[in-house]
Amino acid sequence: MSRTHVALAATLAAVTAAVVALMPAPAGAAADDPVLIRPAALARGADPAFPALVGSTIVDGDRRVRIDLPDARLLGRAGGAYVVAFTPVNGTHQRVTRVRPDGSRRVLLRGRGWNDAHLSADGDHLLTGQYLGRPGRPGRTVLRALDPRSGELLVQRTLAGARDVLDARDGVALVSGDGVRRPTVRWDLTAGTIRTLTGSDVYLADLAADRMAAWTRDPYLGGCSVVTSISDPGRVWWRxxxxxxxxxxxxxGRLAVVPLLSDGLGTSTVQARAVRGRRLATYDIGGWFGQVRFETATDLVLDAHGRVRTALVRCDGADCERASRTVSTRRP
Structure with a gap:
């Protein structure tokens, strides 16, 4: 090869290397490298598209409503007000209150023995279950649907075993099974009827997305998680x-997943995966993640509790930004 050809080849190689260096990484590359979330270090992006609790303030678009309720959990929006569950400082029994935009409140539910409350996606029903049972004897769960504006009881059913409301919208609620003995059911809140959805013990359901996840058996005894369609429980997407x-x-089309036996405050690792299980991104934090929600088909909003600062963080792949101001991290 002539010196001219050698020089030309070297130049072409250099140009090619430079072009390759400037090209974006393949779409799946970010999935192999965990993204370390440091809430205070992230650039500020838009507020979340849904109402969210940031510190002691409900953030909903341009609206800010301060609530100052202990151990508060925002259930959602019902009409022009918000439904919040909390535990009074002087007791262990939860309450649910309706908070208006001016900050005024009305208690909808109080007392002992009921499970975590659930607000339907359309804001029309406030649902809860009360387990009644004694050691060594079969128990039952009293399911109630209340009006989230007045607290009035709308419909009530009793099912055998320990049950939880998984999701509700458009007058329908999905209620979990009881291990391998009793099926997951569909509860018609208008007619009051119950029908079996699947014999599996479903632990998560999303009616709008037509997806549910069930245990094959107790996860502490070797059980696995199986994702299927609600409309077709026999169609398995991922195991x-x-x-x-x-x-x-x-x-x-996407799932947010955490380690199978995560417990306590929350996990320090969350993954975004395609519905068939392909890993899209891994998020780690020095503290813990609280609630995890999808804002869009691709944007995941993480309640990110760092060692010092906490914020809502929006991520799509390796691209992350803050979706709220930061507040001091407080351990429950």
């Missing part, structure tokens, strides 16, 4: 014995 589902994208 995992290491991860469980925390949230589903609105179109059903």
């Amino acid at each position: 995992s014995c290491q991860w469980r589902v925390e949230a589903v994208a609105p179109d059903g």
Whole structure:
């Protein structure tokens, strides 16, 4: 090869290397490298598209409503007000209150023995269950649907075993099974009727996305998680014995998952996966993640509790930004 050809080849190689260096990484590359979330270090982006609790303030678009309620959990919006569950400082029994935009409140539910309350996606029903049972004897759960504006009881049913409301919208609620003995059911809140959905013990359901996740058996005894369609429980999308589902994208195409046996305050690792299990991104934090929700088909909003600062963080792949101001991290 002549010196001219050698020089030309070297120049072409250099140009090619430069072009390759400037090209974006393949779409799947970010999935292999965990993204470390540091809430205070992230650039500020838009507020979340849904009402969210940031510190002691409800953030909903341009609206800010301060609530100052202990151990508060925002259930959602019902009409022009918000439904919040909290535990009074002087007691262990939860309450649910309706908070108006001016900050005024009305208690909807109080007392002992009921499970965590659930507000339907359309804001029309406030649902809860009360387990009644004694050691060594079969128990039952009293399911109630209340009006989230007045607290009035709308409909009530009693089912055998320990049950939980998984999701509700458009006058329908899905209620979990009881291990391998009793099926997951569909509760018609208008007619009051109950029908079996699947014999599996479903632990998460999203009616809008047409997805649910069930246990094959007790996860502490070797059980795995299986993702199927609500409309077709026999159609299996993904099965995992290491991860469980925390949230589903609105179109059903993505999942947010955490380690199978995560417990306590929350996990320090969340993954975004395609519905068939392909890993899209891994998010780690020095503290813990609270609630995990999809804002769009691709944007995941993480309640990110760092060691010092806490914020809502929006991520799509390796691209993350803050979706709220930061507040001091407070351990329950």
